[in-house]
Amino acid sequence: MSFIIKGNFSARLCEDCFENLSQVRVRIYLPLRENDVAAVSAAAIKDTFRELSDEEIKAKQNRLIAEAETDMEGNFGINIDEKYSRSAFEIDIYCDSVPRLPHPPKKGKARQFHITTFTPEWKLIDDQNHVSNFQCRLPSKWWCMIKGKYFDVWSICGQLIDCKTKKALPGITVIAMDADFITDDELGRNVTDSNGYFKIFYTSVEFKKTFLSPVINIETDVLLPFASGPDVYFQLEYGGQRFALETKANRRNNVGYCLCVKLCAKELIAVESDTPPSFTHFGLTQHIPIQSGINLATGKTLAGYAFFSSVNLIGTICKKINAQPMEYLFEFQQLANPTDAINPGNWSPIVPNMIDKTVIGYLYTYTGDPNNFVDFEDYYINGTGTEKTVTFNGNWIQVPQESNFIGHADGQILKLNTEKLAGVTTIDMSTPTSTIGSATVSPARPQVKNKYYALRMRQRQQGNAATEMIAGTSKPIAIYNVLYKNVNKNGSWAPSTVSDQYIAVSVDLQEIVAGLSGCSKVTNALHVKYGARNENLSNVSLSITGPHKPGQSFGFDPIALLAAPETFGSTQLIFTPPTDTVADLLPCAYTVSISATALLTTGDGNLNSYNDFVSFCKV
Template identity: 75%
Template sequence: MSHTIKGNLAAYLCGRDCSEYLSQVKVRIYLPLADVNIPAVSSAEIKDTFREVKEEEIKSKQDRLLAEAETDMEGNFSIKIDERYSRSALEIDFYCGSVPRPPLPPKKGKERQFHITTFVPQWKTSENQENWIANFAYIIPDKWWCLIKGRYFDVWTICGVLTDCKTGKPLEGVSVIAMDADFITDDELGRNTTDSNGHFKIYYTSVEFKKTFLSPIINIETDVALPFASGPDVYFQLEYGGQRFALETKANRRNNVGYCLCVKLCSKELIPVDSSVPPSFTHFGLTQHIPIQAGINSATGKTLGNYAFFSSVNLVGTISKKINTQPMEYLFEYQEVANPADALNPAGWNPIVPNMIDKTVIGYLWTFTGDPSNPIAYEPYFINGTGTEKTVTFNGNWIQVPQDSNFAPHVDAEILKLNTEKLTGVTSIDMAMPTSGIGNATVSAARPHTSNRYFAIRMRQRQISNSATEIVAGTSKPIAVYNVLYQNVNKYGSWAHTTVDNQYIALSVDLEEIISGSSGCSKITTDLHIKYGARNENLGNVSLSIVGPHKPGQSFGFNAVALMPAPETFGSTQLVFTPPTDTVADLLACAYTVSISATALLTTGDSNLGSYYDFVSFCKV
């Protein structure tokens, strides 16, 4: 029968409260020296046996090496021992060139070997009675493992637990952020999310706390007392739902911590951390995040994807509760220009007044629930909130930032939702016409060409009611805006004719042969002429398709529709057949449907206008 040692290696980081597995290290089994006092070394305490094995000793004991194996991710290993040595005591070492540093890959360094102990196997038969098994489990004390990780591999560790100060219950799912308090700037060392027991581990290296304002040119720990030899000065913040909270401040820092720091933290109140991002207006749209300068084409006022804006647009940026310790308020203004490349008039700005603003969330009130499964609750703060909702106060047209102690203002998020229809108004164009007009130009005195309009948007901010502190905090290039709706648009051809209203694209398709019929239900025999029209200043695509049966080896469809200059594309076309000798007369006697689809390049910065459709059906006889 075979003899197998099944073992596990782990290490404490902060006593029994925090440990980790020795994963992917090599376990080496040696015969002991002949003159070693086996009873003494096998029963010796860890302080007398655990040590680093130097290169010379590794070489000298090479001829005594019996076997080696690598541990798995949970520190488990299995090593078979030749039966000749099954009655011998065994030396156990491990050999590693890296140590754990989740969530990053293991930190690699010079490979080193450490002696654990001398082990006398106690063999027992396996369940199937076919093998002899000896179990071995070992946990390295934290003082040794922290020293190995920190000194040899530059991996520093924080182990802790986060609880509710009032109930003592663990808080789950909260990100704990370790900060290094420096003389000049504070650095984030690392972060980890608490588990169901409130436990967390944060791994970092000296690189994180040796950063300075001159990094990466000069990297030193900027503590003025011990500038070259100290560890970081650590304090903690929390993050939940994308918002940071000050659990501690620099005044609570733990100075010059060692390779392992063990902490017990509790939270009793949530104070949002002021953003390091200055208050400013930077983008259009949360989803597409279009920069207000670099994201706009100066020649067209459209986005770099060639989209004009319509409907309600999120103005994205950052606000803060205070400016220079005083409460903050902000205002948006607009200026219309004839062409997007025109210079802006310093005196041409107009305020965006409250009724131009759609309901907007600008931040949240955060409260500590004490519920471990949902530790933090939040209540949105609105511009133009309704009912019992928290809503901001206007100071004229200025928006006052809430000053509640637990208010967390938006950072790189929406700070005002502008209803562009209130800037331009909504232009309605009546497209009522006989179906015979489909396929022809629609621009006329009654249906004029309505072009994009161009508006620059800017943000101003100040200390509340203090005009002397006013500054501009972001000005956009003029953007193209198009808010036109088409009424009485023909749909479904002549035989099932109807009209629809409030269309962003006036889109119609019909068949010449049906239009000319006396009843609108003429049958198709040898000729088929498709007439189509699509109107919008910012047309993106127009396409035709047909659905119906075909003969074996036969196919048919339409050539691509070429866009015409704004504001519309129209015309007439016929089917293209394969083989090219086929004509409409060669279609099977059945029902067919011709469809048209169109897009317009309009965006809110968060979503684009969807496609529009129309269709008409006919019978081939």
């Protein structure tokens, strides 16, 4: 026969906000004989709850009869020996951590707390098993003190609603800020649930930061006691944009370990970036620094890539400079070599037709709709139709001045079409298939090397040349925009040509060429001819697909790259076992494929591989 106490521990942070006590140990003790069990069992937890000293824990150790750890939901189950089934029990919790989502539980010195004396009411659930249920929710005044004083975990619980409709606003990030004399710190953030509720946990480290941190950490409001709490106000974030729900003027001063709030959103003001206008990176995805991310010796990225096609120039813009509307301009300078010195007087503007359609920010509109909290409308350079698009002042891009416009911070501020900047070179590769495997560079098809351009951003108050400043200059970058026309494909088997290829890559079989027919059959020899061309060629590889005998495998040796801009040659199959030859292939159809890659990037994506193949029949 079994006796099980099933229970749950939780604790209030606020009147309508609670959390489960996970990973705490529940300890069951026999009561002292001299205690008035009936009286202490009837007492409220607020009257019985207390922390035990080390001496008290040691003194009651011989009365401990069972213990168990709560799960993530605060649930536990403890088996009680049948001989104690008629007894009352003292229930304590022993913990060395407290919840601090989304981070792991906060660790600290283990402490034990007496909860209450519990007299089970056993219910027979089948012929052999008895269960008694125990539920405990600790009052907020105790739990907030335990978390804050002993484990340095401070808590904010709240709900976000629409001020007019009173409806909950789900899916909004609430950000708790600490207002300081020198600089405001972010304490923590959390996304509202389906009912608009959120919890934010933080430690004193977050509100004791200073401009000298981490060397010196202390609340920067030095006029207040060291033990004071933060001065809290709230901001919101939605769709990647931050909004000022409150300002530091609305702050709650010196809050305690637990703060309970009900927030409502009405007129929102977007928080502008405090980063000065600047040009800092290439590519939203790869985020390549314009100086440290470029190899001065080659003009390529540190990974060895040259740029091609359209490249996102990344940085920050603001609506105003010194309270006046801002405008900005990008300029370029071509150099013969990436190591050449930049000429301060030789810059040329990037004109509007060199700029691809670019999103530089957006307009926001507060809707009050819980399912669509804020509407966003993109703002473009070179927008079309009814799209919001910027005005040019000559070649200067005027930053929109609508009150609800927010410009990108560390985002796309210009999409440069490098083909219009540097031009596109086309090379006609039309030749007989018999030339595959040979050099293609000739006076008619000369080598076209990378071009090198430095880029820079300038900013100013609109129309005021006296306020112009440089806001970021890149190292010279390598740009390669070459398109190959009439590239041979499928060899002599099913000959065709394709154009507008970034890599010219072809493969053929000498045996088919010699047979003067794409259907010529292979019997005992196979010579694969290949060629690939691009100034930034990275890898060329051959493969073959088709059936093989048991224990037999075949393939090609790695292809060594020749000097830029191409590699070419002829090769044969390598067999295992090495005694096998082409004559040992099974009579069937086979396909030889070639793949070539080049180190070209837009900063957001790299050039895909280019391929060709030729098939044959083994008889």
